[in-house]
Amino acid sequence: xxxxxxxxxxxxxxxxxxxxxxxxxxxxxxxxxxxxxxxxxxxxxxxxxxxxxxxxxxxxxxxxxxxxxxxxxxxxxxxxxxxxxxxxxxxxxxxxxxxxxxxxxxxxxxxxxxxxxxxxxxxxxxxxxxxxxxxxxxxxxxxxxxxxxxxxxxxxxxxxxxxxxxxxxxxxxxxxxxxxxxxxxxxxxxxxxxxxxxxxxxxxxxxxxxxxxxxxxxxxxxxxxxxxxxxxxxxxxxxxxxxxxx
Amino acid sequence: xxxxxxxxxxxxxxxxxxxxxxxxxxxxxxxxxxxxxxxxxxxxxxxxxxxxxxxxxxxxxxxxxxxxxxxxxxxxxxxxxxxxxxxxxxxxxxxxxxxxxxxxxxxxxxxxx
Numbered sequence: 001x002x003x004x005x006x007x008x009x010x011x012x013x014x015x016x017x018x019x020x021x022x023x024x025x026x027x028x029x030x031x032x033x034x035x036x037x038x039x040x041x042x043x044x045x046x047x048x049x050x051x052x053x054x055x056x057x058x059x060x061x062x063x064x065x066x067x068x069x070x071x072x073x074x075x076x077x078x079x080x081x082x083x084x085x086x087x088x089x090x091x092x093x094x095x096x097x098x099x100x101x102x103x104x105x106x107x108x109x110x111x112x113x114x115x116x117x118x119x120x121x122x123x124x125x126x127x128x129x130x131x132x133x134x135x136x137x138x139x140x141x142x143x144x145x146x147x148x149x150x151x152x153x154x155x156x157x158x159x160x161x162x163x164x165x166x167x168x169x170x171x172x173x174x175x176x177x178x179x180x181x182x183x184x185x186x187x188x189x190x191x192x193x194x195x196x197x198x199x200x201x202x203x204x205x206x207x208x209x210x211x212x213x214x215x216x217x218x219x220x221x222x223x224x225x226x227x228x229x230x231x232x233x234x235x236x237x238x239x240x241x242x243x244x245x246x
Numbered sequence: 247x248x249x250x251x252x253x254x255x256x257x258x259x260x261x262x263x264x265x266x267x268x269x270x271x272x273x274x275x276x277x278x279x280x281x282x283x284x285x286x287x288x289x290x291x292x293x294x295x296x297x298x299x300x301x302x303x304x305x306x307x308x309x310x311x312x313x314x315x316x317x318x319x320x321x322x323x324x325x326x327x328x329x330x331x332x333x334x335x336x337x338x339x340x341x342x343x344x345x346x347x348x349x350x351x352x353x354x355x356x357x358x359x
Contacts, residue, residue, distance in 0.1 A: 025326075026300070028324060028326075029276075029277065029300070029325075029326045030277075030297065030300060032276065032278075032319075032323060032324065032325045032326070033276065033277045033278035035323070036276075036278045036279075037278055058295050058296070059278075059295065059296070059297065060296070060297060061296060061297020061298075061300060062296040062297060062298070065296055065297040065298050065300060065301055066297070068301035069300055069301050069304060072301060072304050072305055072308065073304070
């Protein structure tokens, strides 16, 4: 890449509001043509400053041309989103997330046997409550990276650590409740040693779902966090390539 | 009334497509090379500037008329070359026929005037 043309590359990078790798490919294509033109101008004896000005005046895409390029490469969602105002779009996004949340809650409700749920430690409800922000963050990031394709660097990491945080929190809640239940059961056994077996069975009945749920959440949350992190790293690499032309 | 192969409203689009397809008929080229070739062949009558070429090329690529491929050029430079597809060749023939009809009608109209 020609260093003298860097301001033009950076301008392209700012103006082409598209997700990677489309953005990178477009910039690379235009940049290689600008360089060919630059080489031609320099070899015909034009001074460097004049060559850059000529390229900007004659070859650098106009805002209209760039807008046409952007609309050609926009995904289905982005095209749809353009029809909504910013305010309406945010309601649209919220509606999709709310709908998905309702769907997940309904499925979880149907899947769990209510009698089992009430015989479990009350800590399971705390775990369920903590699952809501976890789902919201996973959906939000997935939606942002894959559907909305908002690949602006400042937004990339937003909410990513929260996925990991809530997954661990759910697991730790289950683990704490597990030890509390153990302590409570041991006290009960000390009071009624003849009922030790019944109390132990009750303990397992109360704590097993807590642990299973905690492990499941940490697995799902961890996998989601890792996949989303990989995606953001890939986007960052593309941005790096665009900016520094590796 | 004879069948019109292309719409009058799309004259500019069709003209650009035809120029590019004609230039790509024999060899694959990159954007800048295409612009130079068209300018040279038309004795600077047709001139693409301000990046107007890119939306046209990308649209034609999306429509399957041309195909872009990346090629390594030198140790660090990568370049996108465009080649005409079979669909592009058929489209070219159709458009060319349409243009010939259009030019004939246009000339005969002005002869009468």
